[in-house]
Amino acid sequence: MGFLQKLTGQAALAALALMLTAPAAWPQAHVPRAGEQRDQPPADAPDTNPVRSPLAVPGFWDPRRRPERPDLSRLTVIRFLTETDYPPFNYAGPDGAPVGFNVDLARMICEEIKVACTVQMRRYDTLIDALNTNQGDAVVASFAATPAMRKRVDFSDPYYRTPARFVARRNAGLADVRPQVLEGKKVGVVAGTAHEAYIKALFTEAELRPFADVAAAREALKKGEVDILFGDGISSSFWLNGTDSGGCCQFVGGPYMESRYFGEGVGIAVRRGNDLVRQAINWALFRLWEQGRFTDLWLRYFPISPF
Numbered sequence: 689m690g691f692l693q694k695l696t697g698q699a700a701l702a703a704l705a706l707m708l709t710a711p712a713a714w715p716q717a718h719v720p721r722a723g724e725q726r727d728q729p730p731a732d733a734p735d736t737n738p739v740r741s742p743l744a745v746p747g748f749w750d751p752r753r754r755p756e757r758p759d760l761s762r763l764t765v766i767r768f769l770t771e772t773d774y775p776p777f778n779y780a781g782p783d784g785a786p787v788g789f790n791v792d793l794a795r796m797i798c799e800e801i802k803v804a805c806t807v808q809m810r811r812y813d814t815l816i817d818a819l820n821t822n823q824g825d826a827v828v829a830s831f832a833a834t835p836a837m838r839k840r841v842d843f844s845d846p847y848y849r850t851p852a853r854f855v856a857r858r859n860a861g862l863a864d865v866r867p868q869v870l871e872g873k874k875v876g877v878v879a880g881t882a883h884e885a886y887i888k889a890l891f892t893e894a895e896l897r898p899f900a901d902v903a904a905a906r907e908a909l910k911k912g913e914v915d916i917l918f919g920d921g922i923s924s925s926f927w928l929n930g931t932d933s934g935g936c937c938q939f940v941g942g943p944y945m946e947s948r949y950f951g952e953g954v955g956i957a958v959r960r961g962n963d964l965v966r967q968a969i970n971w972a973l974f975r976l977w978e979q980g981r982f983t984d985l986w987l988r989y990f991p992i993s994p995f
Contacts, residue, residue, distance in 0.1 A: 755971045763964060769809075776789055796985065808824065827956065850951065853919070853941075855919070856909075867893065874895045875895065875918055877905065877919065925939075
């Protein structure tokens, strides 16, 4: 499933139930380097940082690097392929038709380019082979643009990333998560993940507590068996917004987006050398962000921002 963990149906439905109106665009987000944290405001100061706001939508595109509009006269249709069961990104709706964040984004891309659009669902492990045997033109299924994947396909510009975040109990009094503050604190992680490696490398004085899976780590946090949890920001945002968390906890610090640990981002895959489709998608993605339509879509599916 790439480097994202599947979300439970309950968490996905809780997120999909909230339909929010977004501002036209947020400022470009600053991406912290390894170990870097923003200065913390006074306790009584209003939180105006768009990246810390519950409704934050950081910019994934640089307004100073506007892509050129490609010649689209030879492009009449984009056949998108997506996965069958990865809510809320892509899954089957009540009538069996594909729905979800990725599906909505694909249709918005086609609308912006003014071409016909089809979206076909397939098993995740068959998508790249189907693309490379010309059974589709693009795969929109939360694939990370890793070096290994780049040997098989080309990617559009990233349209989202998966930041790492700290989660603490609301009554823990932890607003600052710099390494010196977490000295001696019990930090829960899922064993064998990039999140565990990051804590080992940069929070060397913290007491690392690895767990077999994220459910066990979250339960330990709720019970107070660990002081703080470090993990995937996207799945954490749905857990915080869902009933399973019981309103126990909140994000603190971050986000952490060091590419060496947490990847280069998620893009739309096309066949290698298919520059027309790749450039058309890049142009459409930038336009959707510039118009604020990407922000509207993001907030509809992510009512508690992972950033």
